[in-house]
Amino acid sequence: MTDLLPRSRPEDQGVPSAALARLVSALDAIGHVHTVTVIRHGHVVLEATWAPYERDAPHAMYSVSKSFTSMAVGLAIDERLFALDDLVVELLPDLVPEEPSPHLGALSVRHLLTMSTGHAAEPDWQASDEWAREALAAELEFPPGAHWLYNTAATYVLSEIVQRRSGERLSDYLAPRLFAPLGFQEPWWLQSPTGVDAGGYGLMIRAEELAAFGQLLLQRGEWRGDQLVPAEWIDLATSSQIANGDPASGAWDQQGYGFQFWRCPDGAYRGDGAFGQYVIVLPEQDAVVAITGGLADMGPPAAAIWNELLPAFDTVEAAAPLPAPLVIPPAGGARRDTELEYAYTAGPIARLRIGRECLVINGIELACAPHEWAVGELALDGEREWFGDRVAVSGGWQGDDFIALLRVLEDAVTFRIRVSPSGGLTITRDVGFDGPDVWSGEPATTAAGEAASSVG
Template sequence: MKRFVFAAALLVLSIHWSGETLAQELRLPRSTPEAEGVSSSQIREFIVAADEQVNSMHSFMLLRHGKVIAEAWWEPESADKPHVLWSLSKSFTSTAVGLAVEEGKLDIDDKVLEFFPDDAPEEPSENLKAMRVRDLLTMTAGHQDELNWWNEPHWAKAFLAHPVPHEPGTHFRYNTPATYMLSAIVQKVTGETVRDYLTPRLFEPLGIGKPKWDTSPQGISIGGYGLYLRTEDIAKFGQLYLQKGKWNGQQLIPESWVQQATSKQVSNGSNAQSDWNQGYGFQFWRSRHGAYRGDGKDGQYCIVLPEQDAVIAITAKTKNMQAELNIVWDKLLPAFKDQPLPVDPEEQEKLKATIEKLKATR
């Protein structure tokens, strides 16, 4: 049975979960929903609906104006337990590419083959020769079918040998191996894995430390998946992007990269009701309601809502990711108001009581 753990705390110092180091970190500031213009009752409605309709929720954190106003974990998940991100990892790999570009180590219009002279096929096709870093970022590398690399001894060689029937930049095909190639390129030009490259530039400034990131047989961060973070780490990443790359007065990510990465770079469908048909950026999905997100298999989300100045982090294990997002739009989107709401201790107590009841009975 699902059980629920809810915490709302003041700014505190905690011990980092990493098995490699013990480091103190600063948590995000906390506030109450009404103080940040959000209704406690509507947050409660979201939690109840998500608990009943999503099989199964693992965690939820809501930020408004940079402050945590609601947070919850379904046992055995907890605040200090890293969670697999699956393809939400891709947005972190994109960030590494953006930083490498800013440092002059590569250009997004560089040709992919330039980085792998020893791994290229003997007679590369014209489409393969035309493939750019930009095409990897936008999932328009030119493949019709995604490479199945599980039995391949060398992932980059297998990618470059895979047929490229479409002109790069013209055909959207969600492509996890393409993200792996971005990771491999970053490692080529920096001499570090994406995880190690991001550690002093992103993870440490955000108070995340050095997380686990699975690697390929060649020792390269998988890039397209394999990263493990806590819910609050996901929320921090979303808040950093919401703040256009700035954190505590420091520009961690170039604002121009944030703009490019989260804007619609390519079309990926025409269904107005699907959050997977709103356009794709640089390893970020555009969403309905003016939002954008990183997301991963089974319902891992980092949702950024610029118009509402809000971030939503969710981890889960569900087969219906659209239904999970629909609950966000139906229950949380109407809860945001432009001004602080009157203090409502009764509704705050109801929210607390609802969570305590779930903890006791589910």
């Protein structure tokens, strides 16, 4: 992939390499960080990737997608396709109930952007194929603008409005206006069953593309002499438009909310997505930090940035190399000639065979060794709850059990597979919106040799 931003020696941009080394060590200790990029004065001073993840591969952004939707809304408003205070009942008349409530009648684009729709709880907006209709049918317990509630349904309705008014999906609308000028390579956005980009999640871009987006924000929409997004919109979107808690608490999630952006301490702001996707913009330091990951707890990376990086800007220390190599530990264990096959009673995997140097999942063979990661393709039929087919696998025998790790390289998801010849199969997905998921299975046959030969 072509570099989107210039590179620089950290010290030349007022960042001690020793501080970057401490930041990387702190992120390494947290675990499950996939990439980190630091920009200072428009130059990349740090780009680190934890194997087996691939820096040039697309990665699921989760709710960072919302910040891109905000840019599309701002551009559409600048093009006078609609206005900030236009009413949703007038923009989407065929998707609202025949007799909208007074609260729904007062709902505007501004309220969708600020997550102040009036819902007391996020509606079950994906209960049918018509996501916007479901979202707009839900009761609004509060007047719009009176109550903040994080609400992905609101962002999807914004996507529907942009598509209706522009005639293009979000991704197509942004392509010539944002993605192509920034140098993005084939960004991809999940669509609803009715062909509308999901808006609030589902965007996949690369690590440096995420960082370049942060630099665009830092430059108030200017990129190489062209004003891609109006500076006034960037200022509105990234400033506090509504309270979302007590800023005096110093809490990461209570510093105010903008138009699909979170405020942070010390004058910073961010787009963030589940499981450790961040683009943090630090205007006072003229810096950007972008992270991708697969974290159950999103707090520690932010703490590492604030503890290790912010105090170090424009200080002087002796130069220090980054920790190397950066590798998420493989499964470990030993190889054995034993071959077993299991039936998976729930979840995305129907059958699993363990060979001496491979796993066979639903008939797809993946190389598998104890002390290294092997990358392959796992294109499963039917629905699944992660993005991308590329996976990394490592596994070996630990005592009486076979332990394997399977990492989806373009997403946050990791599976831990545990096979006990006497006790069956357990598969744990370590991150999910409802916590870890656990599935179990039993041997497909009683004879290991027969099980092994039953898979072609």
